[in-house]
Amino acid sequence: MYGVTLVPWCDGRDGMYGWIWRHLPGNVWVRALISLVLALAVVYVLFQYVFPWAEPLLPFNDVTVDNQ
Amino acid sequence: MRVVVRTVSELCITAGTLIVLFVVYVLFWTGVRADGAMNHQIDVLHDQWAKRTAHPTATAAPGASAAPEEPAPYTHGKPFAIMYIPRLGFTWNKPVLEGTAVSVLKKGLGHYEGTAQLGQRGNFSVAGHRRTYGDPFKDFPRLRPGDAVVLTDGTTWFTYRIDKGPYKTVPTDVEVINPVPRKSGYTRAGRYLTLTTCDPEWGHSHRLIVWAHLDSTQPVDTGKPAALRR
Numbered sequence: 001m002y003g004v005t006l007v008p009w010c011d012g013r014d015g016m017y018g019w020i021w022r023h024l025p026g027n028v029w030v031r032a033l034i035s036l037v038l039a040l041a042v043v044y045v046l047f048q049y050v051f052p053w054a055e056p057l058l059p060f061n062d063v064t065v066d067n068q
Numbered sequence: 069m070r071v072v073v074r075t076v077s078e079l080c081i082t083a084g085t086l087i088v089l090f091v092v093y094v095l096f097w098t099g100v101r102a103d104g105a106m107n108h109q110i111d112v113l114h115d116q117w118a119k120r121t122a123h124p125t126a127t128a129a130p131g132a133s134a135a136p137e138e139p140a141p142y143t144h145g146k147p148f149a150i151m152y153i154p155r156l157g158f159t160w161n162k163p164v165l166e167g168t169a170v171s172v173l174k175k176g177l178g179h180y181e182g183t184a185q186l187g188q189r190g191n192f193s194v195a196g197h198r199r200t201y202g203d204p205f206k207d208f209p210r211l212r213p214g215d216a217v218v219l220t221d222g223t224t225w226f227t228y229r230i231d232k233g234p235y236k237t238v239p240t241d242v243e244v245i246n247p248v249p250r251k252s253g254y255t256r257a258g259r260y261l262t263l264t265t266c267d268p269e270w271g272h273s274h275r276l277i278v279w280a281h282l283d284s285t286q287p288v289d290t291g292k293p294a295a296l297r298r
Contacts, residue, residue, distance in 0.1 A: 015074045043089065051093040055200075056170050058094070059272030063205075063265045064168045064180070064195040066242045 094200055098174075102202035105175040109147040109163035117222035139185050139221070142166035149186055151177060151194070152218040152296055156207050164219065168195050177204060180245055184259070186219055187226045187285060193245040193262040198269055198276075205265040209234050211278050216295035217261060225286050225293045228261040233278030236267055244277045252279040 014022075020038075024031040055061075142148050147163040154160075163176035172178045177196040184190025196205040217228040232253055235244075243250040245262050254260060259282035267274040286293055 015078045017078060046086075046089055047093055047097060051090055051097075054090070055094060055098070060094070060197065060200045060266070060270065061170050061173070062239065062272035063173065063197055063275070064178070065237070065239055065244055065264050065275050065277075066168075066180070 098200045099202050102174060102197075102200075106163055106202060106204075109165065109176050110150060110161070113147050113150060113163060113222065120222060139188070142179065142185070144181070145169075145172050145175075147176060148179075149219045149221045152220075153211070153215070154218075154295060155211055155215045156205075158298060162196070162204050164194060173197060174201050183245055183262075184247065186221055187224065187259060187282060189257060189259055190247040191245055191249060191260045191262055193264065195264045198265040198267070205263070206269075208263070208265050208276050208278075211263075216283075216293075217263070217280050218293055218295050220288060223288055225288060227283045227285070227293045227295050228280035229283040230278050230280045233263075234276045235278070236274050236276055239272070239275055241275070244275075244279075249279055254279070254281070258282070 021031060021035070024034050026034070144167045145165060147165045149164040150161055151164050152161045164179055165172050165176045166179050167181055168178035173195065177194050180193040180195065183193040186192055197203065198205045198208060211230055211234055213230050213232060215230045217230065219226045219228070235251065237244060237251075241250075244252070244264065247260075248254050248257055249260065249262060252260070252262075261280040261282070263278050263280075265276050266272050267276040284293065
């Protein structure tokens with residue numbers, strides 16, 4: 001069993017992903033499952049909200065001759 | 069020291085993953101979304117046209133058949149026609165929506181507001197993505213004079229023939245969509261069509277233009293125009 005430490009991730013031994021991993025409940029399989037769900041949630045938020053916002057900042061949208 | 073190295077390496081991995089995901093989004097996901105959106109717009113149009121032929125009410129004004137009436141103004145963000153360009157592929161067909169806003173161009177080709185309506189005197193001007201969002205105008209440089217650009221608004225087929233292009237210009241050159249476009253070689257008023265997209269393929273420093281004139285029209289009842297038959 002790994003103890004849940006109160007040390008912030010930046011002072012810990014194994015970085016922010018290790019910090020997240022240590023704070024997930026359950027055994028290895030449960031943690032892996034939760035990690036997968038978390039990763040999918042992050043990808044969903046990126047594809048649904050962040051990338052649609054960021055994409056018009058790139059030049060592929062400029063196809064007209066009048067809007068500057 | 070170890071903390072710094074570890075933090076930097078974790079941030080690099082995170083940033084790398086983000087960039088890969090973003091590339092997947094731009095190259096692949098926008099295309100998936102746009103294909104769905106374009107098909108939906110085409111379905112909307114077919115529904116509209118099916119209803120209109122089922123209830124031919126307002127269009128059948130008595131005695132007005134001689135002069136082609138002025139079509140109703142287009143609604144911003146709504147589709148009103150389907151474009152076919154055989155040169156870009158036998159199955160290439162895209163909806164044309166009113167307006168050239170970024171949100172409109174995600175769903176199809178965009179008709180410049182303020183330019184002529186389909187088949188009317190003036191310059192019917194349309195913009196489309198070269199890359200991303202379904203890549204509608206990816207093969208734009210393959211267009212040649214003599215190629216057909218066919219559009220339908222549900223009642224009429226409009227066949228335009230390309231006269232000049234692809235012509236490369238700068239983004240501020242708004243005169244390419246004038247009623248008589250500058251540099252197009254047209255000298256008199258007529259029924260013209262202008263297509264615009266970006267150049268280079270992934271850039272935005274220039275625009276590619278083609279110009280066409282209205283070659284023929286025919287009612288949809290008479291079947292597809294010759295340019296679309298194989």
